[in-house]
Structures are given as C-alpha cells and as structure tokens.
Amino acid sequence: MTEDIIRVEGLSTRFFTEQGQVNAVDDLDFRIERGEVFGIVGESGSGKSVTARSLMDLIESPGRITDGEIWFNDAELADSVAEGNEEAVDGDFVDLLSITEQQRTALRGTSFSMIFQDPESSFNPSLTVGEQLAEAVEVQQRASANPRSTKAKTQTADYSFGNYLLSTMLPSQRFVTDESRERAIELLELVGIPDPVERADEYPHEYSGGMLQRAMIAQALAGEPDVLVADEPTTALDVTIQAQILDLLDELQEENGMTILLITHNLGVVARMCDRVGVMYAGEIVERGTLEDVFDDHVHPYTEGLLGSIPDLASAGGRLQPIGGNVPSLLDHEMGDRCHFADRCPKAMDQCLEHPPEYAAAGSDDHTVRCVLAERSYDEQDSLPTGYFDETERPAGDKHEDPDRSAGEPPEERTQPQTTIDEVGGESR
Numbered sequence: 001m002t003e004d005i006i007r008v009e010g011l012s013t014r015f016f017t018e019q020g021q022v023n024a025v026d027d028l029d030f031r032i033e034r035g036e037v038f039g040i041v042g043e044s045g046s047g048k049s050v051t052a053r054s055l056m057d058l059i060e061s062p063g064r065i066t067d068g069e070i071w072f073n074d075a076e077l078a079d080s081v082a083e084g085n086e087e088a089v090d091g092d093f094v095d096l097l098s099i100t101e102q103q104r105t106a107l108r109g110t111s112f113s114m115i116f117q118d119p120e121s122s123f124n125p126s127l128t129v130g131e132q133l134a135e136a137v138e139v140q141q142r143a144s145a146n147p148r149s150t151k152a153k154t155q156t157a158d159y160s161f162g163n164y165l166l167s168t169m170l171p172s173q174r175f176v177t178d179e180s181r182e183r184a185i186e187l188l189e190l191v192g193i194p195d196p197v198e199r200a201d202e203y204p205h206e207y208s209g210g211m212l213q214r215a216m217i218a219q220a221l222a223g224e225p226d227v228l229v230a231d232e233p234t235t236a237l238d239v240t241i242q243a244q245i246l247d248l249l250d251e252l253q254e255e256n257g258m259t260i261l262l263i264t265h266n267l268g269v270v271a272r273m274c275d276r277v278g279v280m281y282a283g284e285i286v287e288r289g290t291l292e293d294v295f296d297d298h299v300h301p302y303t304e305g306l307l308g309s310i311p312d313l314a315s316a317g318g319r320l321q322p323i324g325g326n327v328p329s330l331l332d333h334e335m336g337d338r339c340h341f342a343d344r345c346p347k348a349m350d351q352c353l354e355h356p357p358e359y360a361a362a363g364s365d366d367h368t369v370r371c372v373l374a375e376r377s378y379d380e381q382d383s384l385p386t387g388y389f390d391e392t393e394r395p396a397g398d399k400h401e402d403p404d405r406s407a408g409e410p411p412e413e414r415t416q417p418q419t420t421i422d423e424v425g426g427e428s429r
C-alpha cells in the first residue's frame with residue numbers, strides 16, 4: 001500500500017480585510033500519497049490557490065492560517081524536530097504548522113517547490129534565465145548545507161566574500177559558480193529547452209510563453225523537491241503548448257517518482273494527469289476520491305455541474321450546461337450556515353438549509369462528499385420553492401435569473417450529460 005506524504009487536517013486560512021473576515025479555505029481535510037498526482041479542481045475564487053499557498057507557507061498579510069495541521073512525512077526531519085518539539089511529531093510525520101518559520105523556510109525549494117500561473121512575473125527581466133536558474137541551484141545548495149537537510153547530496157559552492165567582491169569588480173565574473181551554471185544548463189535540457197547552452201544566456205523576454213513555463217519548471221526542480229505544487233501551470237498557454245507542458249510534468253513525475261499537487265479549473269487536465277482529486281467550492285472540498293469516483297460515481301451536484309459544463313466532442317451540436325449563478329462571497333458575515341452551493345443547486349431541499357457534514361460516499365472513506373445526497377436520495381417533493389434564495393438572501397439589484405426555472409414552475413432537476421474520463425481526454429492512471 002502506498003504511504004501518505006502529506007495529510008492536511010482541518011486547515012483553515014482566513015483573510016482579515018476592511019470588509020470583514022474572508023474564509024478563503026475552511027476546514028479542509030485531504031491526504032496525498034507519495035508519488036501520486038493529486039488534483040484540486042474548482043471555479044475561480046473557490047480557494048484552490050490559497051490552499052496551495054497555505055501548503056507552501058506563502059500566505060501573506062492580511063491572511064493567515066488560523067486552524068489545522070499539515071503533516072509531512074519525512075523521517076529525518078521528524079528525528080531532528082523531535083529533539084526539541086515532540087508535539088510536532090507523529091511517527092515519521094511532522095506538523096509543518098508546529099515547527100519554526102526558519103525550519104519551514106528551509107523546506108521550501110528542497111522538500112516543496114511551486115510553479116506559478118504566470119511565469120513572466122516569476123523571472124527577473126534584468127538577469128538571464130541561466131543566471132536565475134544557477135542562483136536557484138545555489139540557494140538550494142545553501143539549504144542542503146543545513147545539517148537537518150535530507151538533501152545533502154550536492155557539493156557546496158564557494159560563497160566567500162572574496163568571490164562576491166570579484167564578481168562586482170569584473171563584469172564577466174558572475175556570482176554563480178561554474179558548477180551551478182552547468183546544473184542550470186542540465187535543468188534546461190531536462191525540461192526540453194533546445195540549445196540549452198545558448199538559451200541559458202538569454203533574458204526572459206527572449207523566451208516564448210511555453211519556454212518560460214518550462215524554465216520555471218526547471219527552476220522548481222533545482223532543489224530536487226519531494227512535492228511539486230503546480231498552480232494552474234498551463235492556464236496562460238495555447239492548447240498545443242499546454243499539452244507539451246502536461247507531457248513534461250507527466251514524464252518528470254514518472255521518472256523521479258515526484259509527488260504533484262495540481263491546482264486547476266480544467267477537468268480535462270485532471271482527467272489526464274491525476275490519480276485522485278478534490279473538488280473545491282467556496283473554500284471547502286465538497287467531493288474527494290479517485291478519478292473514477294469523481295468522474296463516474298460522483299454524488300455532489302456541483303461535481304455534476306462541472307462535468308456537465310465540459311464540451312462533449314462525441315455529441316457535436318449539443319448545448320453546454322453551464323452552472324447557473326456565481327461563486328458566493330467568502331465574507332464570513334455573508335456566507336450563512338447552510339450548504340454554500342444551495343442557491344445554485346438544482347436539487348436544493350429544506351434539509352440543505354443546514355450546513356452538511358462530510359459523508360463517506362458508498363461507505364468508502366476515500367470517497368467523501370459534503371452533501372446530503374450522500375445519505376439520502378433526491379425527492380422533488382422536498383425541493384425549495386422557486387426563487388427561494390432571491391427572496392430570502394439576495395440584495396436588490398443582485399438577482400440571478402435561473403434560465404432553467406420559469407416563474408411559477410417547480411424547480412426541474414437539470415440533467416447533466418455524464419462526461420466520463422475518456423471523453424475529456426484522460427485515462428485512468
């Protein structure tokens with residue numbers, strides 16, 4: 001049986017703004033197995049990226065993680081932390097939220113690395129790509145010199161003050177070592193950049209979008225991380241380049257046995273890349289399971305809605321079924337204590353006016369759903385009256401007309417086309 005590398009328990013991340021408290025991530029539970037690709041999927045504003053940043057300890061003011069634990073499986077780290085902080089350790093797992101900021105920072109790049117949505121803003125335009133990659137290599141080497149590091153496998157460069165001074169006096173002398181530059185070129189080659197020796201001396205603006213995304217992946221690999229967090233890694237790219245980048249991630253994951261947390265709004269990407277998946281809505285994971293659980297045996301109407309809004313190439317001419325309405329405000333005083341999807345849900349019932357707990361779907365602990373339909377079947381008799389939420393919750397001027405409901409008619413159950421994994425371009429892994 002595959003062991004877990006990460007266990008997230010009760011994670012909540014909030015932002016304290018002038019408008020009020022924003023519950024960006026609320027009481028999340030999920031686990032990631034070592035060597036798998038775990039996907040988090042949902043619309044913009046569902047809390048996916050905040051989840052990724054929480055894992056990377058990159059939440060900035062006015063946000064902060066307010067609750068929960070992030071357990072990371074690293075026996076060497078556990079031994080080292082246990083000496084002074086026993087409570088932060090459980091077997092080989094260490095709670096990253098219970099160790100010092102310095103210890104967490106040392107893990108970034110070496111144990112965890114991240115690739116972001118927008119590679120252009122991740123590179124310094126005044127330095128060559130090769131210099132920036134070599135710097136990333138050197139930063140990781142410094143981290144490796146840390147006696148707690150599990151990565152002490154690269155040689156230490158000469159970071160003496162004399163070398164730094166030399167680099168400022170002689171323009172040709174770069175403050176990166178030859179070894180780091182060679183490693184930077186190797187990394188460019190690894191991610192499929194043609195002519196890596198020449199390309200290393202080019203500036204970011206000389207790279208195409210796809211090449212820059214590859215360079216960012218190379219940068220993330222500089223520290224040979226155990227977990228790669230990829231936040232919408234293909235969003236800014238055209239379809240052909242998207243496919244190339246996904247192929248690259250797939251190859252790197254298989255060759256290095258790396259664990260990937262993939263954040264995306266695209267179910268086609270999930271179907272193609274992921275082993276297991278969490279569907280996120282309004283800061284919560286509303287359905288979680290294997291790819292087959294979520295695509296073929298889903299329970300949550302939001303999952304059904306996401307699948308129904310994917311174009312189905314097999315039935316050309318058919319109409320897409322978008323999910324009506326918008327993602328809700330995550331302001332605490334506007335969220336209410338009911339199912340957060342209720343005002344968009346075609347199956348909303350009286351019972352949904354209470355916040356549903358997380359249920360095990362079909363008795364499987366690995367397939368969980370935050371919806372009453374995991375415990376009972378839908379009965380049209382129990383449906384809320386048409387316009388219920390318009391009248392009870394929405395301010396004037398912010399009313400959403402659901403095109404599927406005519407005035408005076410009972411709410412109809414939307415029939416979503418059942419998109420399977422194969423139809424959206426993926427295969428069960």
Ligand code: SF4
Pocket residue numbers: 300301302339340341342343345346347348349351352356370371372373
């Ligand atoms: S709990 Fe009710 S409103 Fe919420 S998703 Fe399930 S059926 Fe729809």
